[in-house]
Every structure is written in C-alpha cells, then in structure tokens.
Amino acid sequence: MKTTFAIIVDTFREAFARRIFWGFFACCTLLMLFLMFIMRVDVVQGAIATVTIFGRNAPSTDVQRLVHQAQGVIAMIMYFAGMALSCFASAGLVSAVFEQGRVELLLSKPVSRTHLLLGRYAGNVLVVATNIVYLVFGSWIIFGLKTGVWGAGFPLSSLCTIFIFGVLLALIVLIGVLWDSAAIAIMASFAIMIVTPILAQKSTLERLLSSEWSRDVVRVLYYALPKTSDVSIIIWNLILHQPVASWMPVWSTAIFGAVVLALGLWRFERRSF
Amino acid sequence: MSAYAIETDGLTKVFRTRFSGRELRAVDNISLRVPVGSTYGLLGPNGAGKTTFVKMLLSCTHPTAGRAMVFGHDTRGAEARRPIGYLPENHRFPTYMTGWDMLDFYGALSGMDTAVRRKRIPELLNLVGLDERAHNLRLGKYSKGMLQRVGLAQALIHSPKLLVLDEPSDGVDPVGRKHIRDVLHSLEQQGVTIFLNSHLLAEVELFCREVAIIQKGKLALSGSVEDLTQGSGYRVEGLHVPEKIETELRARARSFAANNGSLQLLYGTREEANQAVDLLRAAGCEIESLGRSRSTLEEVFMKTVEGEPQAQGAKA
Numbered sequence: 001m002k003t004t005f006a007i008i009v010d011t012f013r014e015a016f017a018r019r020i021f022w023g024f025f026a027c028c029t030l031l032m033l034f035l036m037f038i039m040r041v042d043v044v045q046g047a048i049a050t051v052t053i054f055g056r057n058a059p060s061t062d063v064q065r066l067v068h069q070a071q072g073v074i075a076m077i078m079y080f081a082g083m084a085l086s087c088f089a090s091a092g093l094v095s096a097v098f099e100q101g102r103v104e105l106l107l108s109k110p111v112s113r114t115h116l117l118l119g120r121y122a123g124n125v126l127v128v129a130t131n132i133v134y135l136v137f138g139s140w141i142i143f144g145l146k147t148g149v150w151g152a153g154f155p156l157s158s159l160c161t162i163f164i165f166g167v168l169l170a171l172i173v174l175i176g177v178l179w180d181s182a183a184i185a186i187m188a189s190f191a192i193m194i195v196t197p198i199l200a201q202k203s204t205l206e207r208l209l210s211s212e213w214s215r216d217v218v219r220v221l222y223y224a225l226p227k228t229s230d231v232s233i234i235i236w237n238l239i240l241h242q243p244v245a246s247w248m249p250v251w252s253t254a255i256f257g258a259v260v261l262a263l264g265l266w267r268f269e270r271r272s273f
Numbered sequence: 274m275s276a277y278a279i280e281t282d283g284l285t286k287v288f289r290t291r292f293s294g295r296e297l298r299a300v301d302n303i304s305l306r307v308p309v310g311s312t313y314g315l316l317g318p319n320g321a322g323k324t325t326f327v328k329m330l331l332s333c334t335h336p337t338a339g340r341a342m343v344f345g346h347d348t349r350g351a352e353a354r355r356p357i358g359y360l361p362e363n364h365r366f367p368t369y370m371t372g373w374d375m376l377d378f379y380g381a382l383s384g385m386d387t388a389v390r391r392k393r394i395p396e397l398l399n400l401v402g403l404d405e406r407a408h409n410l411r412l413g414k415y416s417k418g419m420l421q422r423v424g425l426a427q428a429l430i431h432s433p434k435l436l437v438l439d440e441p442s443d444g445v446d447p448v449g450r451k452h453i454r455d456v457l458h459s460l461e462q463q464g465v466t467i468f469l470n471s472h473l474l475a476e477v478e479l480f481c482r483e484v485a486i487i488q489k490g491k492l493a494l495s496g497s498v499e500d501l502t503q504g505s506g507y508r509v510e511g512l513h514v515p516e517k518i519e520t521e522l523r524a525r526a527r528s529f530a531a532n533n534g535s536l537q538l539l540y541g542t543r544e545e546a547n548q549a550v551d552l553l554r555a556a557g558c559e560i561e562s563l564g565r566s567r568s569t570l571e572e573v574f575m576k577t578v579e580g581e582p583q584a585q586g587a588k589a
Contacts, residue, residue, distance in 0.1 A: 006381035010367070017369030101365035105427075108331040108437075109382040110355040272286075272334040 003111050004119045011093065011123025020089040021127055027085075028135035031074070035139055067149040072239045074139050075157045078132060079164070079232050080193070086128045086165050087189040091172050091182035093124055098180045103273045117268050121173055121261070128169075129162045136161075153239040160235045163250070167226050167257030168192060174264035177271065193228055195221075200229035226253040275345030278435045278466035279307035279330060283339035286325050286490075299325040301490040302339070307468060307483075309344075309434075312461050314481035314498075315470045316570075318578055322490040323470050324362060327439055330468075331359055343435060355384065358433030360424045362440045362470070368413035372398060372423045375412060376430050383431035390430075397426040402452050417444030425453060429460075436460065439470045454480055478502070478570035486577045494577045501573045504566030507546035509538045511553045511560055518556045522549050539566055 015021040097103060097120055106116055136158040144150045168189045175185040199205070199222045206215045230249035237244050286300040300322040307313045317323045328334035330341045332348045346353035366375055373394055380390040398408055401422040407415070415423065421444055428436060436457075442450040457467055457480060471477050477484060478498060485495035494501070506527055514522070514536045523529050525545055526538040540546040546563070553560060568576075 002381055002386075003384065006378055010378055013374070014367065014369055099365050101361055101363045102367070104328060104331070104333045104361045105359065105364060105366075105379070106382070107333045108354060108357060108359040108361075109379065110351045110353075110384060111382055112351045115351075270335070273328070 003115065004122070007116065007119030008123035008126060011120055012127060014093060014096065015127045018089075018092065020093065021131070023089070024082075024085070024128070024131040025134065028131050028138070031077070031135060032138045032142060035070075035074070036142055063147055064149050067143050067147050068151065068153070068240050071139065071143060071154040072236050075136070075154065075161070075235050075239055076232060078135060078158075079161050079235060082132065082135075083161070083165055083168065083228075084190065084193060087168050087172060088186055090124050090128065090169055091176070091185040091189070093127075094120065094169075094172050094176040095180055095182040095185065098176060098273070100273070107273065113269050114265050117173065117177075117265055121169060124169055125162065125166050128165050132158050132161050132165075151239075151241060153241055157235040157238050160231055160238070160250070164226065164228055164231055164253065167253055167260075170257045170261035170264065174260050174267070177264045177267045192226060196225055196227055197229035199225065200227065223252060224256065226256045275342070276309060277306045277342075278309045278311070278344060279305065279313075279468060280342040280345070281305045281326075281330070281339065282342075284326065284329055284336050284341055285338040286322070286329060286334060287337040298490045300329065300336075303487070303490075303492045304339075305485055305492065305495065307466060309466055310461075310464050311483055312457075312467045312481045313469065314477035314484040315468065315487065316474065316477060316484055316574055317487035321487045323487055324439065326487065327437060327470055330437065331357065355431075356434040357437060358428035358431065358435070359437045360421075360428040360439060360441055362443065364420070364424055366412050366420060366424065366427075368411060370412055371409050372403060372412065372415070372426075373408045375423060376427055379427045380430040385431055393430060397429055398423070400429075400456060401426045402449070418446060418449050421445050422449070422453070425456065433465065435466045435468065437468045437470075440472065441469065442471070442473065442476060450476070474569075474571045474574055484570070486574060488578055494573070498570060502568050502570055504568050505541070506566040507540045507543060508562070508564055508566040509540065509546055509549050509553070509560070510562040511536050511538075511558045514553065514558050515556055518552055518558070522552060525549065535561060
C-alpha cells in the first residue's frame with residue numbers, strides 16, 4: 001500500500017512540477033469565477049420574481065431548468081475540452097516513466113511491473129479527477145448557494161467524465177508502452193474523440209453505405225471503440241434528470257478500457273528496457 | 274542461503290532488429306559466480322554487453338536464454354530484488370525532486386517505513402558528502418558529481434546486501450572519487466557484496482578483488498586481480514650500471530628501460546635474472562629492486578580485448 005501511495009504521490013509531484021495540475025486548477029478556477037460573474041448578471045437582469053424566489057428558498061421550474069442547462073454546458077466543456085487537455089497533458093506524464101535511465105531504476109526496486117504501471121495510471125487519473133471534482137463540485141456549490149437548486153445529476157456527471165478519461169488514459173498507456181511516444185498517444189486519443197462521435201451516427205452511416213461489409217465495419221468499430229459521444233448524452237440526461245435509455249455505451253466503453261489497459265500491462269511485463 | 278550473491282547460468286540476450294530481423298548477440302552464454310561479500314569488477318570495451326548483463330541481473334531486460342539469480346533467487350521475482358541497491362549509468366533522476374524527496378521515494382519503493390526513512394535519509398546524504406543545502410535543492414540544480422553522490426545514497430537507502438554500481442564515479446572529481454571509494458570500502462567491511470561496472474581500470478584495480486572481462490558478449494576472462502596481474506617474468510633494477518655490462522644485460526633481457534642512472538630489466542626465467550644479479554654484483558653495481566614482474570589491470574585488459582601482448586618497454 002505504501003508503495004502504491006508513493007507512486008501516486010510521485011505522479012502528483014511531477015504533475016505539479018510540469019505545471020499540469022496548476023494549469024488545470026487555474027482553468028477551473030477561471031471558469032468558476034466566470035460562472036459567478038455570469039450568474040450575477042443574470043440576477044441583475046433577470047426577473048424580480050427570481051430574486052424573490054431565492055429569498056423564499058423555493059426555486060421555480062424555470063430557474064431549475066436554467067441551472068441544469070448551465071450545468072450541462074459546464075459538464076460538456078469539461079467533458080470535451082477538458083478531456084482533450086487532460087489527454088494532451090497526461091501523455092507526457094506516462095511516457096516519462098519509460099525514459100532510459102529512469103525506468104531501469106524503477107524496475108530494479110522490489111515492486112512488480114504491473115504494480116508500478118497501475119500506480120502511475122491511478123496517480124494520473126487522480127490528478128485529473130481532482131480538478132474535475134474541484135470544478136464540478138465548486139460550480140455545483142455556487143449554483144446551489146445562488147439558486148437553491150441542488151441535484152445529484154451534476155456531481156454524478158463528474159464520475160462519467162473521470163471514467164472516460166480513465167479509458168482514454170488506458171489507450172495512452174498502451175501506446176506509451178509500445179512506442180514510448182507521447183505524440184502518438186495524443187494523436188490516438190484525439191482520433192478516438194473525433195471518430196467515435198461519427199460512429200455514434202451508426203444508423204445514418206448504415207443507410208448511407210452501400211455494401212454490407214462496410215456496414216459491418218462501422219458496427220464493429222462502433223461496438224469495439226469507446227463511445228465518447230453516447231456517454232456525453234448520458235451525462236446530459238443525468239444532469240437534466242432525464243431517463244437514460246441505455247447504459248450499453250458505458251459498459252462497452254469500460255470493456256474497451258479494461259482490455260487496452262490489460263494489453264498495456266502485459267506488454268510492459270514482457271518488454272526489455 | 275546461497276554462497277553466491279550473483280549467479281548467472283548461460284545468460285544470453287539476443288536482440289533482433291524490428292524489420293530485417295537481424296540478430297545481435299549482446300550477451301552470449303555467460304555463467305558467472307560472484308561470492309557473497311566480494312568486490313567484483315565487470316570490465317569490457319564499449320558495446321561488449323556489460324550494461325545488458327547488468328540489466329538482466331536486475332530483470333530490466335529479459336534474457337533470451339539462461340537465468341540470473343541473486344542470493345539464490347531468480348531476479349524475475351520482485352522480492353528477489355529487495356537486497357539489491359542499484360546505481361545506473363546515464364541515470365535520469367526526476368529533476369523535480371529534491372535530494373531528500375528522491376531518497377524518500379526510492380526508499381518507499383524499497384518497502385521502508387516513513388519513520389525509518391526519515392532517520393536514514395540525513396545520515397546517508399551526509400555519508401555521501403552532500404551538505405544540508407543540497408538536501409532541499411532540486412536535482413535539476415545538482416552538478417554531475419552531486420547527482421552521482423545522491424545516486425549512490427539512493428542505492429544505499431534500504432541497506433542492501435548487494436550493490437550494483439554502473440560507472441559510480443562518472444563525472445566525480447578525484448576528491449569525490451576517493452570519498453566514494455572510502456564509502457564503498459566501509460560497506461565492503463560490513464559484508465556488502467559490491468559489483469562494479471566501470472571503464473576506469475585503475476579504479477577497479479584499486480577497489481576490486483575479482484574481475485571479469487566481457488568481450489563481444491562473451492566472458493573472456495575472470496579471476497582474482499592478484500592472479501591476473503601476476504606477471505610471467507622477473508624484474509631486476511640496478512643503479513649506475515657500466516655501459517659494457519649494460520649491453521650484455523640488455524642482450525639477454527626480454528625488455529628494458531633506462532632512466533636517470535637506473536636500469537630496469539625484465540627476464541623471462543629465474544636463472545636469467547640470477548645471472549643478471551651476479552653480473553651486476555660482480556661489477557659493483559647496487560641492486561635497487563628485485564622481484565616478480567606484475568602487469569597492471571590495464572595491460573591484462575588490453576591483452577584480453579586486443580588479443581596481443583603489450584610491450585613493457587621498447588627493446589632496442
């Protein structure tokens with residue numbers, strides 16, 4: 001346990017040193033300050049009834065919808081823009097471990113390779129998760145205090161965002177182990193973020209494609225790859241307290257992440273440095 | 274418990290190029306025994322396979338064939354690496370850490386408790402000669418010599434029974450080298466096995482009791498430094514030798530060197546040396562020294578690597 005803790009602390013230390021953590025932290029803080037500013041403008045320009053409602057601590061349906069939509073926008077910004085930034089920053093954090101002269105020293109310690117890599121992976125997820133939780137919970141508290149609208153959907157959405165980041169990080173780890181390249185890892189994670197929303201339009205693509213085999217390719221890719229677009233719809237529904245039609249995008253994405261991480265660990269075990 | 278700190282059995286590593294599939298035998302069937310408590314030097318020219326051998330000992334590189342054991346345990350198991358302290362060549366310590374942080378991190382990875390680490394870290398930093406300012410200075414600000422010292426401290430953090438050092442005094446000034454050698458001598462007296470991979474032959478000769486020379490991936494030579502540097506001839510040194518006798522002595526000698534009134538002669542047999550002594554004494558010359566000739570480790574190394582004997586002195 002103390003070994004795992006040491007690896008996680010080291011990942012945080014490196015994220016601090018590379019200004020990754022503080023960069024995210026500053027972005028999140030700015031976003032929250034911006035949010036506070038916007039809300040104040042809304043209150044000034046909004047109907048008097050809204051303020052009165054605040055005074056009565058009984059939010060109206062309109063305010064509730066407005067808050068949920070605003071939370072949805074923040075969650076989507078965090079989900080897409082934050083995810084891209086996180087992948088960009090994390091690729092270097094993962095590949096740094098495989099640097100010659102550093103990896104040998106780590107491997108000479110009485111710690112299994114799986115333990116080392118999983119510890120680094122967990123540390124990296126926690127670095128990003130800390131900022132996601134900071135932004136989401138910070139915004140949630142600001143919304144709650146200003147409007148009295150408290151719902152579990154927005155905080156829960158952060159779990160989905162962290163989960164998707166965990167899956168993309170598994171891909172970054174695999175590519176890092178295979179090629180030691182932060183650049184390829186970034187490209188692959190960005191490709192996933194670009195391709196999967198297209199694949200999410202599976203029905204449309206199937207209609208447009210003429211041959212059966214090309215439809216099969218689309219289906220295989222859709223089910224095999226992580227469903228970032230579908231998960232974003234689930235997040236939106238959670239925030240707006242709407243029913244989630246299917247959890248398949250989540251569990252199939254989880255399977256992708258688990259398989260890719262297992263491949264990364266397997267390759268790391270076998271690799272000579 | 275095994276009598277050997279390191280034991281390799283037919284250790285082989287073959288690298289294959291990715292596209293052409295061409296093979297390179299970096300280490301070829303090396304079987305080596307390093308007794309517990311010994312000071313052992315691993316020598317070889319660049320590209321001989323020394324670092325690959327060391328990496329296989331530590332399970333950083335997986336062998337193609339054979340196995341490596343440390344204190345009787347296969348090093349592929351994580352626990353087998355617990356008694357090893359390692360200082361790699363061309364290390365890249367995390368520059369965002371201070372000296373203290375680094376020792377704390379690697380100590381934790383070695384399974385040490387926080388309280389033990391807190392007590393051990395200042396002791397070690399002082400032992401390797403890093404003052405208190407350096408304790409809280411980021412490694413990015415360290416000089417090469419300071420990095421070597423903190424690297425040595427890192428290797429010692431968990432009081433290992435086997436120390437594997439790859440070029441430990443690289444970039445360290447002569448005073449620092451002496452200091453590192455003193456630290457290693459004190460560890461040797463405590464029974465720690467020291468396995469040294471170094472290009473500095475004089476350093477290895479000064480410190481190690483046993484050596485192995487690797488050439489093109491194969492074990493070319495191994496044995497005690499004492500035996501390997503034992504020369505095959507006899508050295509006679511006389512003072513103020515008259516020219517007439519000098520000519521006669523030189524004619525029988527295998528090699529000679531004249532310097533400031535002193536004549537050094539090397540003979541192949543005891544009889545030849547005795548005859549030379551008789552001649553010198555008969556001519557009233559003083560004998561400055563007399564004894565078996567010795568080779569330096571460098572000469573042994575060069576003979577092994579180049580496969581040809583090195584001249585002791587130019588023969589006219």
